[in-house]
Amino acid sequence: MSVEFWDERFAANEYIYGKSPNSYFKSKLDKLNSGKILLPAEGEGRNAVYAAINGWDVYCFDQSISAMEKAEILASENMVNINYLIADADEVYYKHDFDVVAFIFSHFPNHNTLRKISNFTKENGHVIFECFSKKQIKYQLEFNSGGPNNIDLLFSLNDVGKIFRDFEILELSEVEVNLNEGNYHNGPASVIRFNGVKK
């Protein structure tokens, strides 16, 4: 989906995915000691701000300027700092020194993009991933619960295992969840979850 699509969607006054962090992200982050974290395609900042409140040194990026503006407002409401870059996922480059890279609904056309970004972790760094599975197409028809309707932007277990082949798997699962993240991620949905440690 285009930058214009996202800028228009984020132009709404309300936080369209809410101000609370994604629950899988929170459950995994809460078990780790704070360090340096990267959040690709971070949107309006709900996960970045949660991490910053909990002592993480937060870096994130997104292609949408209106998303960044809302993320910066959320950060200042919570009196924390986040390092937010406007960039396309294909073009970003960071040092390979992150303790965590967390992909939360980061759907990019090219799976190599996710592999590249996951490798900005350092040795023993973690990946946390929750994105819609290919089964979400059926859930969209029945429940309109969100996500891209282009099957190529969705993930299978096999896709995710391949993308994160540089990581020891702590969890790789396809689960039905009941989303309650603002107006656009709402209701029964199918997601893939991955948690791993850099080999």
Ligand SMILES: C[S@@+](CC[C@H](N)C(=O)[O-])C[C@H]1O[C@@H](n2cnc3c(N)ncnc32)[C@H](O)[C@@H]1O
């Ligand atoms: C469903 S939103 C998720 C936002 C955030 N991760 C969250 O969970 O609240 C998807 C985000 O991906 C961003 N995005 C999509 N393709 C991108 C790309 N190629 N480079 C950077 N950001 C991208 C969009 O601008 C949008 O903010």
